[in-house]
Each structure stands twice: as structure tokens, then as C-alpha cells.
Amino acid sequence: MKDKMNDCPGVAKDVKSSDPCVIAIFGITGDLARKKILPALYNLFKMGLLNPRTRIIGIGRRKYSNIEYNEYIKSSATDAAGAESQAAADFIAMNDYCCADFNLPYEYAGIKDFLKKTAVKYKICDFLYYLSTPPADFERIITLIHDSGLSKPDFLDISCAGAFVRVVIEKPYGYDIDSAKSLNRKVLSIFSEDQIYRIDHYLGKETVQNIMIFRFINGIFEPIWNQNYIDNVQIRVFESEGIGSRANYFDRSGIIRDIIQNHSLQMLSMIAMEPPASMDADSVRNEKLKVFQSMRPFDGSNPSSSLAAGQYAAGEIGGAPVPAYTDESNIDKNSETETFAAIKLLIDNWRWAGVPFYLTAAKRMPERLTEVIVTFKPAPHLIFNNFCHVSEQVSNKLVIRVQPDEGISLKILCKKPGFEMGLHTVSMDFNYSSAFDGALPEAYERLILDALNGDATLFMRSDEIEAAWDYITPILNCLKNREVKVKKYAAGSLGPELCGFFGLNIC
Known part of the structure; x- marks a missing residue:
């Protein structure tokens, strides 16, 4: 009940x-x-x-x-x-x-x-x-x-x-930091900031909005929401589809501009932000901006330590063959546009010092999913190792599922029933569909209503946009200059070489 x-x-x-x-x-x-x-x-x-x-x-x-x-x-x-x-x-x-x-x-x-x-x-x-x-x-x-x-x-x-x-x-609001600044100058020369509603539909999704409720209402999580207890955070946006009819746009943009610069970084800001003084638009956006301003600049001297990129080759999705990216309609055969990207990001502030954030986005994955995985640090000493023969440290994980099957689960270890001391990972699950009656509102419904009513809380401010592009543009330049190789992965696969690139299974 x-x-x-x-x-x-x-x-x-x-x-x-x-x-x-x-x-x-x-x-x-x-x-x-x-x-x-x-x-x-x-x-x-x-x-x-x-x-x-x-x-x-x-x-x-x-x-x-x-x-x-x-x-x-x-x-x-x-x-x-x-x-x-x-x-x-x-x-x-x-x-x-x-x-x-x-x-x-x-x-x-x-x-x-x-x-x-x-x-x-x-x-x-x-x-x-x-x-x-x-x-x-x-x-x-x-x-x-x-x-x-x-x-x-x-x-x-x-x-x-x-x-x-x-x-x-x-979105996309700009193509890089220079174009975003140019667009901001033009728009702000005509409209005031409170007239402008830069939309990212991910911010209208119930599970993304729930991140702040989850963090700032439930007192058991905020005390451990920091570098003392969290080992790493993964933000994954995977799509099983290819580029569809968006060839002209996508080939010029790539997955970093299309997903990571906006959706992924906006989710990161809500995971990493400090509690706002209130829920008015500027208080919330001020705290999100501080996260972007605290992100350590991309290390161009050693790009492969924090960036991996790929492009899907031919493969299978759901048992049906699908073409390689370069065989899609209106795509140049020699295109090196990335359809997979993984970025290791650090936030240099007291709460998150030393905690890596892994932002991963890809097309032609085995399934469509968007989720945030918060991995907590393991217990300092495994007292059950003599009984269970645990070969490596085990960690609790909090998974915030944005789509599909919206919900939150906490993965913990428990004893298997029986006379032996065996460990088993189980999930404590909250699912929107089973906890609440009725369908979830679509993101655009919430955001359009907010724009009509003058509530800009879930919209991006000009300084947020520029701070995000300020971080992303050197990464784009790195790919443009081919300082990191765009590797191939079979459509429908997780690309194990790419997914384990940072010494962590980020897929």
C-alpha cells in the first residue's frame, strides 16, 4: 500500500x-x-x-x-x-x-x-x-x-x-563558445534575460526535476553527497537509433554538441550543485553556474586521459542489420563525426574534489537509456573476505533512471539465504509507474507552461550557456585537430574498448 x-x-x-x-x-x-x-x-x-x-x-x-x-x-x-x-x-x-x-x-x-x-x-x-x-x-x-x-x-x-x-x-544554443557569445549578445540586445527561455527538454523530465527533491528533502543523502563518500558519478545518455533524417545537422554537430554540451552537463549541474537559498529561478541557476565555473579545464596536453570518441560501424539492433554511420543517407564516406563520446571531468571545489564525473553519450547502443549512476566508496575493510572470497572491493550504487522506466534504485549487498556466508547484490527500487497513478507529464508540457507563466527555473541562463561551451569547445577543437582518434564500434555493441577506456566500465 x-x-x-x-x-x-x-x-x-x-x-x-x-x-x-x-x-x-x-x-x-x-x-x-x-x-x-x-x-x-x-x-x-x-x-x-x-x-x-x-x-x-x-x-x-x-x-x-x-x-x-x-x-x-x-x-x-x-x-x-x-x-x-x-x-x-x-x-x-x-x-x-x-x-x-x-x-x-x-x-x-x-x-x-x-x-x-x-x-x-x-x-x-x-x-x-x-x-x-x-x-x-x-x-x-x-x-x-x-x-x-x-x-x-x-x-x-x-x-x-x-x-x-x-x-x-x-537547443543547440550556439555551435561553440564564440557563436554562443555572439548569439547571446544579439538576443540580449533585443530582449532582457527574463524574457528569454532557452529550452533543454531534459530539464522538464520528472526524474531530472526529482534530483533536487531527492537531494535536498531526504536528509539521509545530503550528508554523504560529497567526496568523502562518493567514488565517481556516471551520466549516460544512450540511444539505440541512428541519425534518422538529421544527417545534415548531426554530421556538422556530433554527439558532444548534440547531447553532452546540453543534456549531460545540465544533469551534472543538478547532481553537483549546492543547495539554493530558495527555489526561485535565479537562486537555482546561480548554483548551477557555480558548478560549471568549478569544472577543471580540459587538459589539451594529454587529451586521451579524459576523452574517448567513436563512430558506429555496421551491426545489429534488435536482431535487424543496420548500416554504418558513413553509409547513412547524406553522410560523407570519410566523415569522422563522433557518434560516441566519453569525457572524464573533475570539479574543483570542496564538495567534489577528486571525484571523477564520466559523461557518456552514444548512438546505436543496444538499448535506449538515460541514467545517472552514483558509485559510493567501498567499506574500508572487508571483514567477510575469508567467508565470501570477494576478489575486489564492492560498492553501493545509486541509479537515477531518467528514461525509460523512470525511477531510482539503490543497489546494496545482502546475505544469500542459506547456511553459507554468500553475498548478493539487490536493488531497493522506486518506480514512477508503480508508485503513482497516471502517466507522467511530457517534458515539453511542463516547460511550455512554465514559459507562459514566466517561470524560468528550468531554463538555461546566458552565463550557464557560455560556461558550458567554455568547457566543451577545447574538447571539440581536440577532435577537430584529430588529437584523439575516433574509433569504430559495431552498432548494437557497447564498444568494450571504448567503455573501459578510463579503467572503469563506463558503459
Whole structure:
């Protein structure tokens, strides 16, 4: 039976539904909008968290009639079972389409007129611009939003005291430290920091959010959450898929830019941060920034001591053959883009001095999983060695499973039943699906609602972005200059040579 005695349920009134807003999605016909943003908005609407007076304006180059666009919204936002429901019909009615090329300056007169007429008609003053576009377009779109007068709500002919304009920018935010700084300069010259919502959807995942609850509410863990008791921390982001239709983007980026620079480092910051003074956005982000600023710079004089890289060759996933990376569509046969990377990272502060953090990310692994493994130091003396013939030290492990099967498990050793003194590793498990009723909210649902409500806690601040790129850029330069060899590993394998590279089985 579930223990309800100490529940702090977070009563429904604390979940603030959004005020009416004009949400303009640049790149509405792209995969991100179709697969993530529109379904998230629809689910928020069904839950009563998206104000029914909200208007969603899709902006894209594709030509649609009203009927065609309504069908696009229906097929994107709703599942087959609910496509004909009244909720689906009401949501579809909240959507309009503005056909325009958002990269062309002269198109913004039409975009501005469309948004203005919508806002005046429905008496809405607040605007959220969502850049669901290729990263190369971010700076240009931001500039054109400003040049056309859309960066402030005063372009409307109605009174709008206290109104807001906010912008959501997807990752990757920059390509390296120089491009990230350039983008920050441009965006911050137009919008203030509290108007900018740089999104990393991993921060919206329940298990990632739970890291702070786990650490700072449960008093048994914080006293041992330091270099005195923790031996190492692994952060693993594995995908069984290849690159799919993202060849042009991925071959230019690689797994370090795609995963480690953002998802992995954000999870690291939440594992390693000090307790914030409060849960307001800046208090949390200040502590995350301190982690990034404490990371020891990458040692370029001996790169192979803290970096391993690989690229998948042909192999099998789930019993089916899959091609090598260089045989994927639109990939150069001589490409050396990494699809596997493992980084050994140190944090030079009192809490974490000497504790290695291993950040590993890869494509074409045997299974899809994201998890954090905290390995504690072993007992100082094995008094049972004479009985159990333990050949090596044994350690407890705390595993935070982000996906799939979200949950937390603590691995401990116990005695096997019987007359002999035998040891066996067992898990004390918490699983979201068995502990709570109902499905977990999707990350984009939480983050979009937070952006509408002005809560930036789970979004990345400009100084966080630059600090992360400041650490990662020398690693990218090392690979670019071929100072570390990109080795091959068979798709569907764990790559034992790579996984044991630091003298630890990091896979």
C-alpha cells in the first residue's frame, strides 16, 4: 500500500493555468513542432492549463488552405482515439496559420499584421514567440522580430499595461563558445534575460526535476553527497537509433554538441550543485553556474586521459542489420563525426574534489537509456573476505533512471539465504509507474507552461550557456585537430574498448 502519511501533494491551485496569450510558432511544419510542441499544447489544453482564449499562430513557408491546416493540426496534436472529440475540435479552433518565409525581412510586415489583427480581435496583449527552426536561423529571426517592431507589445492599438513578450529558443544554443557569445549578445540586445527561455527538454523530465527533491528533502543523502563518500558519478545518455533524417545537422554537430554540451552537463549541474537559498529561478541557476565555473579545464596536453570518441560501424539492433554511420543517407564516406563520446571531468571545489564525473553519450547502443549512476566508496575493510572470497572491493550504487522506466534504485549487498556466508547484490527500487497513478507529464508540457507563466527555473541562463561551451569547445577543437582518434564500434555493441577506456566500465 502506498504511504500517504507524509505526502505533500502540491494542490491543484498551485499549478497555475496560463493567461490568454498569442503563441507564435516559427517553423510550425517542422518535426519538433509536429511531434512535441503541438501535442504538448493540446495536452495542456485538455488538462485545463492552457487558457481557452489563447491563440496559436503557426508560421511557415508551406501553403495551406484552412481545411488543410486544420487537418495538419489534428493529425499532429491529437491521437487517433481523440481526434474527433470536442476537446480536439476546440483546440483546432484555437489555431491559425500565417504563410510566410520568416528568414525574409519583407515578409515581416505580413507577419506583424497577422499577429496584430489576432491580438486585437481576441483582446490579447501577451506574446510568446517559439523558435522551432534550424539553429542557424535563430539570430536572423530574432533580429527581424526586433526590426519589425514585434519585440514589444506596444505595436498593438489597444491598452496593454503589464503585457509581456517572451521568446523560447531551442537547443543547440550556439555551435561553440564564440557563436554562443555572439548569439547571446544579439538576443540580449533585443530582449532582457527574463524574457528569454532557452529550452533543454531534459530539464522538464520528472526524474531530472526529482534530483533536487531527492537531494535536498531526504536528509539521509545530503550528508554523504560529497567526496568523502562518493567514488565517481556516471551520466549516460544512450540511444539505440541512428541519425534518422538529421544527417545534415548531426554530421556538422556530433554527439558532444548534440547531447553532452546540453543534456549531460545540465544533469551534472543538478547532481553537483549546492543547495539554493530558495527555489526561485535565479537562486537555482546561480548554483548551477557555480558548478560549471568549478569544472577543471580540459587538459589539451594529454587529451586521451579524459576523452574517448567513436563512430558506429555496421551491426545489429534488435536482431535487424543496420548500416554504418558513413553509409547513412547524406553522410560523407570519410566523415569522422563522433557518434560516441566519453569525457572524464573533475570539479574543483570542496564538495567534489577528486571525484571523477564520466559523461557518456552514444548512438546505436543496444538499448535506449538515460541514467545517472552514483558509485559510493567501498567499506574500508572487508571483514567477510575469508567467508565470501570477494576478489575486489564492492560498492553501493545509486541509479537515477531518467528514461525509460523512470525511477531510482539503490543497489546494496545482502546475505544469500542459506547456511553459507554468500553475498548478493539487490536493488531497493522506486518506480514512477508503480508508485503513482497516471502517466507522467511530457517534458515539453511542463516547460511550455512554465514559459507562459514566466517561470524560468528550468531554463538555461546566458552565463550557464557560455560556461558550458567554455568547457566543451577545447574538447571539440581536440577532435577537430584529430588529437584523439575516433574509433569504430559495431552498432548494437557497447564498444568494450571504448567503455573501459578510463579503467572503469563506463558503459
